[in-house]
Amino acid sequence: MEALALRAYAPADFEALHALDQACFPPGIAYSRAELRSFLEHPSSSTAVARLRSTVVGFAIVRPVRRRTMALPLAPVCAMMHVLTIDVDPGARRQGVGGALMRWIFERAAQARSQAVVLEVASDNSVAQSFYQSFGFVVTGTVPGYYNGVTDALQLERQLRGAAGPIGS
Ligand SMILES: CC(C)(COP(=O)(O)OP(=O)(O)OC[C@H]1O[C@@H](n2cnc3c(N)ncnc32)[C@H](O)[C@@H]1OP(=O)(O)O)[C@@H](O)C(=O)NCCC(=O)NCCS
Numbered sequence: 001m002e003a004l005a006l007r008a009y010a011p012a013d014f015e016a017l018h019a020l021d022q023a024c025f026p027p028g029i030a031y032s033r034a035e036l037r038s039f040l041e042h043p044s045s046s047t048a049v050a051r052l053r054s055t056v057v058g059f060a061i062v063r064p065v066r067r068r069t070m071a072l073p074l075a076p077v078c079a080m081m082h083v084l085t086i087d088v089d090p091g092a093r094r095q096g097v098g099g100a101l102m103r104w105i106f107e108r109a110a111q112a113r114s115q116a117v118v119l120e121v122a123s124d125n126s127v128a129q130s131f132y133q134s135f136g137f138v139v140t141g142t143v144p145g146y147y148n149g150v151t152d153a154l155q156l157e158r159q160l161r162g163a164a165g166p167i168g169s
Contacts, residue, residue: 006104078116120155
């Protein structure tokens with residue numbers, strides 16, 4: 001996509017990212033300012049900000065975690081990359097912004113020698129589910145009432161090839 005650029009989060013981005021998150025998710029699921037700030041400023045979080053012709057059009061936040069893969073419950077606990085959110089401006093969707101952020105996530109996961117990328121998605125968010133499916137994520141579980149005690153979350157996982165990098169997408 002022409003002129004799409006990713007860079008690391010800077011505190012001056014905060015208001016734009018908060019507005020974007022409010023536009024992406026319904027009330028109650030969108031992050032409060034305090035929640036968003038705590039995720040962005042957590043020492044182990046990494047955030048990529050996507051800009052198109054110097055306008056912020058998306059962002060993604062990830063954090064390394066140690067977990068047992070849900071696909072193999074007896075497997076040892078290992079390093080994984082947890083996606084806290086991917087947000088793309090409603091006016092900039094279906095142009096590859098989310099895909100660029102997902103490729104950044106795979107790069108971060110490879111750098112951190114993660115075995116898999118994991119995330120939760122609302123069971124009624126069919127667009128995001130299609131998006132993740134297109135990047136090879138599979139459903140590994142369900143968390144009843146994960147969102148506000150009402151909406152279930154699907155747990156998704158995308159195995160990476162060893163610690164070297166993502167399976168070719
Ligand atoms: C999910 C989201 C991040 C996708 O961002 P995007 O920039 O539109 O994604 P891309 O343009 O890179 O799409 C990549 C692929 O995902 C799939 N996809 C994306 N949007 C889709 C849709 N509306 N319907 C079906 N498939 C879709 C397609 O396979 C697409 O490839 P294609 O356009 O070549 O067919 C965006 O819709 C969004 O921000 N939604 C609201 C926030 C959200 O739900 N985030 C995820 C929370 S867990």
